[in-house]
Amino acid sequence: MGNAKSSAMSKEILEDLTLSTKFTEQELSQWYENFQKQCPTGRITPSEFEAIYSRFFPESEAKSYAHHVFRSFDTNDDGTLDFKEYIVALHMTSTGKxxxxxxxxxxxxxxxxxxxxxxxxxxxxxxxxxxxxxxxxxxxxxxxxxxxxxxxxxxxxxxxxxxxxxxxxxxxxxxxxxxxxxxxxxxxxxxx
Structure with missing residues (x-):
């Protein structure tokens, strides 16, 4: 029964993100659920990120800027964003000091x-x-x-x-x- 919720966020990641961001466990769980729906692989690719960014700037050409933002968020340089990178980036750019x-x-x-x-x-x-x-x-x-x-x-x-x-x-x-x-x-x- 210990593995009944395989798509749940690990306790270690939840604790780490709670300590390193201003988000509550409940907020992080909600973000994670939405992330899993939007990114079932658990990763965001550069093209997916560019598509997301383009929706925020529909009257602009957002691709080149999104490319640079993605690069700066991809802290482990693996060419994708995992949930932790995504949340840390979201925190830093929206609610961070x-x-x-x-x-x-x-x-x-x-x-x-x-x-x-x-x-x-x-x-x-x-x-x-x-x-x-x-x-x-x-x-x-x-x-x-x-x-x-x-x-x-x-x-x-x-x-x-x-x-x-x-x-x-x-x-x-x-x-x-x-x-x-x-x-x-x-x-x-x-x-x-």
Whole structure:
């Protein structure tokens, strides 16, 4: 009888997620049940993740940004997201502390996972982020932010680095925290 519920979340994962997120056991159990329904294999593939992301941004081209977000969430680099990776990512991006969100943002920008961010990496992520902005919203952007390249240049300028320089995680977080305008350049919030 001990294995009657084989699709239930393991007690170890439940305890770990309860300690590492702000979600309750009941919330985690509900998330798990929904995850199992949506992903019967117990894993989310990049294409499934892109499809999910595209539903959140129906008027945008979300594929390239979703690719980068997926890469940053796939902490064990196995090409899929399991439930634990999914929940930790959900927690970090929705209810986590600002410092944790900025740590995640650093991992998003650190394309090659070498512990540094270059201007080229900033540019690539800014291009992916810019594609999330619907055309009607792009026309209302300030002159110095109305293209992906301008946004990347503006963001890079907040870090006081030469074009060939590179940023550590601490420098990235400090640059964002010390410049209020920088925060909106590393994320997209749909206008209502």
């Amino acid at each position: 600002m410092s944790r969100k900025l740590e995640w943002a650093f991992s998003l920008f650190d394309l090659d996972k070498n512990g540094y961010i270059t201007k080229a990496e900033v540019s690539e992520i800014c291009h992916a982020l810019f594609k999330l902005i619907p055309a009607k919203e792009r026309s209302r952007l300030p002159e110095d932010e109305n293209t992906a390249e301008k946004r990347a240049n503006k963001l890079w300028s907040y870090f006081n680095k030469a074009a060939g320089g590179r940023l550590t995680e601490a420098e990235f977080i400090k640059g964002i925290v010390e410049n209020e305008d920088a925060l909106h350049l590393i994320q997209y919030q749909p206008q209502e």
